Amino acid sequence: MTSVLIVAEQAGGQLKKSSQSAVGAGQQLAARTGGALHVALLGKGLGAAAERLAATGATVHVAEHDALAHGIAEAAAPVIAQIARACGAAYVGAAATSGGKDVLPRAAALLDAAMASEVLAFAGDGDQVLFRRPMWAGNVVADVELTTPVKAFTIRPTEFAPAAPAAAPGEVKAVAVRVDEAALGTRFVALDEVSSERPELTDARRIIAGGRGTRGDFKEIEALADTMGAAVGASRAATDAGFAPADWQVGQTGKVVAPELYIAAGISGAIQHLAGMKGSKVIVAINKDPDAPVFQVADYGLVGDLFKVLPELRAKLSSR
C-alpha cells in the first residue's frame, strides 16, 4: 500500500492557503502512484478546516488536543508519525511554511524516512518519484531520489496549484491522541504576531518591496503599498540592516512569493532575493543603477530614484 499523507495547517479554524497547495501536490502524487490520499489536521479548535479538506476527496484524520494547540514540534511529530503508520503512508508531505519546516523533519526521523525540502515538482517516471528541489540558494535545481521506504517532503506552495474538489467528499476521522504533557520539554510562551491591515506576503496579489536603496526609509514603499492594496516586502540587505522587520524578507532564506505584480524598489537583485520572487507574474524594477542585476529578470525596468518615482507613481495611481 502506497498511500500519501499530507499534513495540513490551519489558523483559527481556517485552512491555510499553503496547505491547499500541499494537498494539491498530494493529489498529483496519489494519482501517479495509485495510492489513496490522506490528510492530517492537528490542533485545537479546528473548525471548518476538516470539511474543506474532505471536499478534496481525501480521508481526513483530525487530531484535537490541548498539547497540539501551538504546533509544538515535540508534541506534533509523534502524532503525525502515528497517523502515517495507521494509514500506511509511503509519502508524507506538508507545505514549506515555518510550521512545516519545523515539524516535518522531526516526524520523518520518527518514521526512518529521508526527506526532500522545498520541492518544486515531482519528476521521474511512474511510481519512481524524483523530487525536484532548489539547492545552493536557488542557483541549482536537483532531481533527488529518496531510498527509504517512507519518503518525506515539503513543497513550495507557489509551485503547486491548490487541491481540486472531488465528486464525493472524503471521510473525516477523529484520531485518538495520547500526549504525555508532563513529559514534554517544550513550553509555549507567546506568539508576537505582526498585526497588519495589509495582506499577508505569501497570499498577496501585489507586493511592493524595498531594499538597501531605501537607506532605511520605507515610508514611500509603505505608502504605495497602501494605495495599491499591496503587501510590503524587503530584501535581506534591508532586513539585516534593521530597515524592515524580519518577516518582510523575500528570498531563498525568507518568504517565497508569487504575486500578480511585484515591484522591487532599490533592490539590486541578489540571486537569493530573485529566488524568492521570480515566480511573480509581472516584475517591475526601480533602481538608480542601470546595471543592477534585478533588471535582468524584470518585465519592466525604470532607472531612477525610488524617492522620486514612488511618490509620482502613487499620485498618478490615486488620480486614475
Add this chain to the structure above:
Amino acid sequence: MALKILVTAKRVEDPESRIRVRPDGSGIVTEGVSYKMNPFDEIAVEEGLRLKESHGGEVIVASIGGDAAQIELRAALAMGADRGVLLRHDGPLDPVVVSSLLAKVVEQERPDLVLLGKQSIDDDQNQVGQYLAARLGLPQGTFASKQESLESEAEQKKQPGVKLAADGKRIRVMREVDGGLETLDLALPAVVTVDLRLNRPRFASLPGIMKAKKKELKDVPAASLGVDLTPRVIIRRLAEPALRQGGVKVADVDELLQKLHQQAKVL
C-alpha cells in the same frame, strides 16, 4: 550553572562563489570555488560563545568531512571554541547520516545544548537539527532569532539571544515564524537551530588564530561509530534553473503605468 555546548561547523561553498552545474549534470563545477564555514553555523558558533561568556562552560565544535573540514573546525576554534571533533568521512552526506553521526557525539559528550545552523547553504535542506532532536528525544527550538535588530545595543554588547533561566535548567528561545516571533521555553538538554538575525558573528583575532593551533582537535573515523553511512538522499541530476527573461526598460512613470495597464493588464 556552566553550560556545555556543542556547535557544528560544516564546510560549504563560499556564498559569494558563482555556482555552476557541470555540463553532464553530475555535480557542480568546483574549479575556482572557494570554501568557508556555513554562514548559519557561524551564527551558531557565535551564540555558543556568547552563552559561554555569560554563564561559563565549554564550547565544542563538530564537523563531518575529510582533511579539509579541519579548516572550518580551526576557524571555529579561532573564534573561541574550546575544542573540536572531526568525524572523518569522505563519502556523500545527507541529513539522515549527519544527524545519526551527531547523535553519537551528543551521546558521548552529553552537552546541555546543541546549536546548529538552521540549514547549510549547499543543500539547503533545513532538516539536521530537527532529525537530531527526534533521535535524541529532546525538545527543539528551530529558527532562533531575537527581537532586537543587529544594530541594537544588546547586539553591540554581544549578549546572547538565547536566554538561560535563573535555575539553569531551561532556556528561552525566540523563533522566527511566518507572521511573527514565537517564544518557547525548552528544558535542557535541547537542540536549537539558528536563523540569520540571531547575531552577527565575530571575526577571529590574530591571537585567537594562534591559540587555535594548539587547541585539541579529535579525529574520529565516522565508520567507527556504528552508524549506517549509506546515503538515503541521492542526487540524480543537477541543472541550472530556467532563467526568467528580462523585459524592457521604460522611460518614465507614465510609460510604466501605461504598460502595466494595457500590456501586462495587472492594474
